Amino acid sequence: MVDIRIKNLTKRYGDIAAVDDISIDVEEGELFFLLGPSGCGKTTILRSIAGFCTPDGGEIYFGERRIDALPPHERNTGMVFQNYALWPHLSVRENLQYGLDVRKIPKKEKRERVDAALAMVRMSDQAGKRPNQLSGGQQQRVALARALVINPDVVLLDEPLSNLDAKLRGEMRGEIHRIHEQTKITTIYVTHDQKEALSLADRIAVMNAGHIERIGRPRDIYDNPTNRFVAEFIGETNLIPGKIKAIHEGLIRIETAIGDLVSTRPCTRKEGEPVTCSVRHEAVQIASQVSGPNVFHARVTSHTYLGEVEQFEFDVLGRTLRGISVGHHPEVERGGEVRIAIAQEDVVVLDDA
Numbered sequence: 001m002v003d004i005r006i007k008n009l010t011k012r013y014g015d016i017a018a019v020d021d022i023s024i025d026v027e028e029g030e031l032f033f034l035l036g037p038s039g040c041g042k043t044t045i046l047r048s049i050a051g052f053c054t055p056d057g058g059e060i061y062f063g064e065r066r067i068d069a070l071p072p073h074e075r076n077t078g079m080v081f082q083n084y085a086l087w088p089h090l091s092v093r094e095n096l097q098y099g100l101d102v103r104k105i106p107k108k109e110k111r112e113r114v115d116a117a118l119a120m121v122r123m124s125d126q127a128g129k130r131p132n133q134l135s136g137g138q139q140q141r142v143a144l145a146r147a148l149v150i151n152p153d154v155v156l157l158d159e160p161l162s163n164l165d166a167k168l169r170g171e172m173r174g175e176i177h178r179i180h181e182q183t184k185i186t187t188i189y190v191t192h193d194q195k196e197a198l199s200l201a202d203r204i205a206v207m208n209a210g211h212i213e214r215i216g217r218p219r220d221i222y223d224n225p226t227n228r229f230v231a232e233f234i235g236e237t238n239l240i241p242g243k244i245k246a247i248h249e250g251l252i253r254i255e256t257a258i259g260d261l262v263s264t265r266p267c268t269r270k271e272g273e274p275v276t277c278s279v280r281h282e283a284v285q286i287a288s289q290v291s292g293p294n295v296f297h298a299r300v301t302s303h304t305y306l307g308e309v310e311q312f313e314f315d316v317l318g319r320t321l322r323g324i325s326v327g328h329h330p331e332v333e334r335g336g337e338v339r340i341a342i343a344q345e346d347v348v349v350l351d352d353a
């Protein structure tokens, strides 16, 4: 097992900085996610680590070993590509053997390692098939086994589940979690799917336009998004502009167009400053109380039943707020008047205005 250190990595394509002076430390054994919208530079980082792309600047280390100038085959990375990239003319077993042949592994050991890797991804009974005789999920398992069979120092996963349907994606998420727990190989996983990242990651780097907006554990990032990009990209949120009226004994009072909001969350901003508050949809709840801090009079403009939850849209003094509730509210009708409440610890004052 190794840790991965990326120092000041930069890659330009003409005028575009695909990756702009990025530094990341991935710990030994970590399942680390690069999460961000299409084109933000995730794959470029992964390809730079694998050696398929030459950075314009920066350094990459596996443990103490600097690897960014080494050819790909000397880096000992196992990569899973979005389209699996299996050899179509080779059987599943031969696909796995290929990397071991290149490494001149003796026959007996080769057989044992291929068997072990196939067992790990639960594909032992499919070893003789060709990729076009397998389902998407099975191809994905073979791609994963092929990455693992070489005993890599580092596993790199590039949108590994994006070609699968929703049910299979859920299943394979579980599989990747299980396999990572078993192997504990340091892994970098690229995705634009926040659910994949939140459900699997030890830590996530949220990326935007070639740089990192935030690195943290899934719950920290979700609960405390710190800036507007992260708040909007991860989860569903209401962004409410306002101005800080007062900060007193850990209570922050923010003047906004829907009325005063009170927050008990730590805040880097000062009295008098214009700010944006982030309030998650699930933090906006239909209230039984009539008044109190963060209780507002609202009109229901939309109400959608979604099975396990109900979705609401409220008009509060001409502003739209969205809410999600797990409770059933048969009394709430479109056009009806209600009170809504937001817990004080659910109001996050963002670092950027």
Ligand code: ATP
Pocket: 013, 016, 017, 018, 036, 037, 038, 039, 040, 041, 042, 043, 044, 045, 192
């Ligand atoms: P996606 O999720 O769509 O795969 P990404 O976050 O992985 O996106 P990259 O593929 O790393 O993003 O691309 C980052 C930027 O670099 C994009 O603007 C892309 O158009 C550009 N880019 C990537 N590869 C090349 C290339 N070979 N030539 C020119 N521009 C490129």
